[in-house]
Amino acid sequence: MNDYKEIRQRYLAGESQRSIAKSIGISRNTVKKYCKGDTVPWERKTPERQATVVTDDVLAFIASCLSEDEKEGLRKQQHTARRIFDRLVAEKDFTGGESTIRRIVSELKNKRPKAFIPLQFDPGEAMQVDWGEATIYLKGEKLIINLFCARLCYSCRPVVLAYRRQNEESFLDAFVKTFEILGGITSRVIFDNGKVAVKEGFGAHARMQEGYSALSAHYGFEAVFCNPAEGHEKGLVEGLVGWARRNICVPVPHVESIDELNTLLLHRCLNYEKHQVRGRKNSVGILFHEEALYFSPLPRYIFETAKCTSVRVSALSTVRFRTNTYSVPVKYVGYEVSVKGYPETIEVHYKGSLISVHERQMGKNQTSYHLEDYMPLLETRPRAVFDAAPVKQNVPPEVLAELKENTKSQDNVISILQLYAEKQTIKNRIEDPVIVSPVDLHKYDELRIGKEVKIVE
Structure with missing residues (x-):
């Protein structure tokens, strides 16, 4: 650049090209090229030479091979550059080198990224939802749990809920709790094509599962499904899944129950209201208070999210739900009862009355016994105590060994x-879950200001 500057200045001052070249020590051709300013040193001429062996026919053949791979969608059965080269030699009598084909294939595969249209949503218009996974310690056991992630499209207010299973009961329960937490309903909900929501088809042609269809009808929102492999259509919530893992589940949470984990998740989501998303005019909390005014109100009837079935109580005083077995009080043996499967619990009802609640078993062919269910029977058959499955499941082995060795009276046993049965009853006492929604303190300011304006008038 310094040479170019000197050439130009000396030439404009009237010095000859020969003199400039001799004094600077560069070629006269270089001085001739730059002295009039028609050419500049910082521009490079794009080579226009094209390999003679790479004809339009060869390029079309390579493109057709890659297009065929994309159409088949078989990740492990695709054309390599070597395979395309071999086919060109065999089918097109190609005489060029393999390195030439490798370069062309690399250029065609490394296409420019897709362009997307920026989206903008009105307050209360839409909410995006998705599922993710995270690792936690539940009662000391390391396991992977499912995170239901929802995010409002206008304010970016998040809601994250944890479930042990990603099934329809959890999916519907998550919606009910999310609407309760937000205090209202958006006009649309944007989701992918997961089986918990879609019976068949995808995108605009998706057919909803009956449960999701009933939920959307009850809460009055339009269910919108994304096109396959188009994660950008719900990019807000895609980012939320990663945020939840990095910011809520690091360090790895140690909890005693899913409810404890959900309390932690709710607290972190509330703290997120202080955050201001890049490109937004205000914080998440302020925008959320604006958006809440546009929500549809919650219906009075709370949607039933459980999987329900009617079964007859077996002679062992148990009922079966899915692949697992749960006990009920022995007085209901032979009766027809209703079983409701919730994400974390199993409820058994008889003629509208709740008669038993169990923690839902997540494995297969497992049995959950409540000792109190069998006490009336054990009192009449005390010799069966030490072999009874409900006793062995609920009483520590060392206690049973002590009783067997030192207790002579069956009445004492x-x-x-x-x-133990009374202790278990207290532990499993049924309490109605109450979801405490965040209080919008701005409402008080609005009422106060409105009142003052009214007085002035």
Whole structure:
């Protein structure tokens, strides 16, 4: 660049090209090229030479091979550059080198990224939802749980809920809780084509599962499904899944229950209201308060999210739900009862009355016994105590060994078991879950200001 500057300045001052070249020590051709300013040193001429062996026919053949791979969609059965070269030699009598084909294939595969249209949503218009996974310690056991992630499109207010299974019960329950937490309903909900929501088809042609169809009808929102492999159509919530893993589940949470984890998730999502998303005019919390005014109100009836079935209580005083077995009080043996499967619990009802609640078993062919369910039977058959499955499941082995060795009276054994049964009853006492929605304190300011304006008038 310095040479170019000197050439130009000396030439404009009237010095000859020969003199400039001799004093600077460069070629006269270089001085001739740059002295008039018609050519500049920072521009490079794009080579226009084209390989003679790479004809339009060869390029079309390579493109057809890659197009065929894309159409078949078989990740492990695609054309390599070597395979395309071999086919060109065999089918097109190609005489060029393999390196030439490798370069062309690389250029065609490394296409420019797709362009997307920036989206903008009105307050209360839409919410995006998705599923993700995270690792936690539940009662000391390391396991992978499912995260239901929802995000409002206008304010970016997030809601994250944890479930042990990604099934229809969890999916519907997550919606009910999300609407309760937000205090209203958006006009649209944008989701992918997961089987929990879609029976068949995809995108605009998706047919909803009956449960999701009933949910959307009850809450009055339009269910919108994305096209396959088009994650950008719900990019806000895609980012939320990663945010939840990095910011809520690091370090790895140690909890005693899913409810404890959900309390942590709710707290972190509330703290996110202080955050201001890049490109937004205000913080998430302020925008959320604006958006909440446009939500549809919640219906009075809370949507039933459970999987329901009617079964007859077996002679062992148990009912079966899915692949697992749960006990009920022995007085209901032979009766027809209703079983409701929720994400974390199983409820058994008889003629509208709740008679038993169990923690839902997540494995297969497992049995959950409540000791109190069998106490009336054990009192009449005390010899079966030490072999009874409900006793062995609920009383520690060391306690049973102590009872067997040192307790002579069957009445004493039954009395001790009764204490364990009462303890279990207290532990499993049924309480109505109450979801406490965040309070919008701005409402008080609005009421106060409105009142003052009214007085002035």
